[in-house]
Amino acid sequence: MPAPTSPTTQVRAKSVYEPAEPADGRRVLVTRYWPRGVAKAAVDEYVSALAPSRELLHTFKDGAMDWDAFRERYMVEMSAPASRAEIARLAERAAAEPVTLLCVCREDARCHRSLLRELVARTAPREE
Numbered sequence: 001m002p003a004p005t006s007p008t009t010q011v012r013a014k015s016v017y018e019p020a021e022p023a024d025g026r027r028v029l030v031t032r033y034w035p036r037g038v039a040k041a042a043v044d045e046y047v048s049a050l051a052p053s054r055e056l057l058h059t060f061k062d063g064a065m066d067w068d069a070f071r072e073r074y075m076v077e078m079s080a081p082a083s084r085a086e087i088a089r090l091a092e093r094a095a096a097e098p099v100t101l102l103c104v105c106r107e108d109a110r111c112h113r114s115l116l117r118e119l120v121a122r123t124a125p126r127e128e
Contacts, residue, residue: 027044
């Protein structure tokens with residue numbers, strides 16, 4: 001399912017297990033681990049640095065943290081200089097062509113890719 005986009009950016013998010021579509025544009029895998037059963041040719045690039053840390057991911061998946069706490073901690077992780085640089089790079093690319101952020105989660109609502117999509121869209125270069 002495509003994400004809402006602004007006129008200056010085209011950022012989508014979906015499960016890596018959903019079929020590729022021409023509208024996906026550049027397919028960017030943003031998981032900490034390479035997903036089982038996914039061929040390298042299924043994605044255009046792999047940016048594990050934009051995935052939640054292993055500690056955060058396991059704490060959330062184990063149920064020791066709710067979605068709001070996960071969101072807050074993920075946003076802190078993405079405020080690191082290296083993460084901000086990757087987000088800015090994807091935002092610049094998304095201003096020129098569609099970018100689809102991929103993760104293994106089936107549901108977008110409780111997946112870090114939905115948070116990352118917001119970050120990339122907010123970082124998009126502004127038209128002057």
